[in-house]
Amino acid sequence: MPTEARYAPVSLVTTVLNDLAGCQAFFAAMEAQTLCPREIVIVDGGSRDGTWAFLQDYCPRRDYRLIVAQEVGCNVARGRNLAIARATHDIIVSTDVGCQWDDRWLEELATPLLADPALDAVMGSWMVRYEDLPDAWARVEFACYPEFALRAQPDSHASSRAIAYRKRLWEQLGGYPEDLTLAADDMVFALLLHAHTKAVTSAPTPRCFWERPATLRRFRREAERNFFGAGEADIWRKHGLLVGGRLLVEWLAWPVGLLVGGFEIWGLGRPPIGGGLVWLVGAGGLGLRLWQLAPAVARYHARGGRGGWWRLPWFEYAVKWAALRGYWRGWWSGRQRCADCRVRLRRAGVSPW
Known part of the structure; x- marks a missing residue:
């Protein structure tokens, strides 16, 4: 962790459900960032594996405000909206517990918004690294792509595992769609965002690393869940x-x-x-x-x-x-x-x- 911390008026938001190890890795990575948020807001969906107790007891190693809340049974979109509603800063950086991040991730997402008051959003990049793959089926999926990554452009539909925007934009868009069961809320949010504003830029270097399932059954469940959400939204x-x-x-x-x-x-x-x-x-x-x-x-x-x-x-x-x-x-x-x-x-x- 750097000896001298740099802070910015940014609220980092995320949700979690039954992922104690993911939460521990999340705090370790966020507290090693070259630019630290003034506030981290986490909404727990009703964890039963010790995650909620960990969040309540956690003592930050850096000088930021930690806000934790729980709503049992809430879906991801509801959790994101609850977290953003509790955020006190205009710049929101969003991610997902369960990823990995390098130490410049937050700085590259937040800096364009800090520098330009007219900018509304920054589309973030992500990638899957071969060395992180847990199983042969994950390596099969990886082989389907010359590079398994999103190198975001301003018109990219960034996932909410790596995106930054102003809270006022979230309010204007009406937040994330809570009537979707579980998935596709961030795709809908990105579609609404691009329809609403052109004041968007991107952080094209992948510094958020997405982890993949370990079995074919989990891949099938993930695909069915994600496309179920897309069908609910009636896109694609x-x-x-x-x-x-x-x-x-x-x-x-x-x-x-x-x-x-x-x-x-x-x-x-x-x-x-x-x-x-x-x-x-x-x-x-x-x-x-x-x-x-x-x-x-x-x-x-x-x-x-x-x-x-x-x-x-x-x-x-x-x-x-x-x-x-x-x-x-x-x-x-x-x-x-x-x-x-x-x-x-x-x-x-x-x-x-």
């Missing part, structure tokens, strides 16, 4: 239709082709030309998928990944089916329950497509 509809359509073609072509071919042979007494064509469509879709995954397979092995090439298509299909299922479940559920979020997006001119 084009993605849901195109991905769903392609998956259906690739997988239903085989049983449909078998049925059509069987009908042609036994019902019409002719060669299964139609069934064969349907099978060719399915085989073409699957072949294209495998061809598109070839660079990812090469990256996986080049980075020391173990196991056969089959891990990549298995991961691809498992996660995409989970995401698709979550999206359309969320879209149906959100027709009534998330009407407020959808209305806010449409009024802001944000297309569902």
Whole structure:
């Protein structure tokens, strides 16, 4: 920790639920920042693993005000709104417990807002580091990207794990959408933010490091949860239709082709030309998928990944089916329950497509 602390009139906000180790790492990282906030506000959603007791007893090692609050059962959006409402400074820096941060993270997010009163927000960057990956499936996901990172530009849709903005902007936008069940609140907030203001810049160097799940089951649960939120908000509809359509073609072509071919042979007494064509469509879709995954397979092995090439298509299909299922479940559920979020997006001119 630096011997001489630099402070700024900034409120750092986050939420937590059952993550004692994450909280401990959070304070260690924030108290080592080159620029320290004057205030940290944390809302606990009802932890039962000792996190809440830790927060209540924690004694900061730097001269900032620590505000902790608990609302049992609150979702992430509600927790963020409660934290920001309790913040006393106009500049809000937001993150998620469970990440890792280098010591210049907060300085690079907050400094543009401190320097320019006309600026409304700073889009933050993040990345996944290979050395942090816990399991073979996490390395499979990592191989799907030439670089697993968001190097933010002013028009990027920054996650609330790395973003800074003025409290008055949060008030003007109406806060985070609390009617979403769990996920996508920060994407909605970013969409509303960009629709409202152009006084935005970015911190393009990734200094926030996102941690990934350790099992394929957790990846599927994460994808289903995140896309459930997107469906509730009724965004990315084009993605849901195109991905769903392609998956259906690739997988239903085989049983449909078998049925059509069987009908042609036994019902019409002719060669299964139609069934064969349907099978060719399915085989073409699957072949294209495998061809598109070839660079990812090469990256996986080049980075020391173990196991056969089959891990990549298995991961691809498992996660995409989970995401698709979550999206359309969320879209149906959100027709009534998330009407407020959808209305806010449409009024802001944000297309569902």
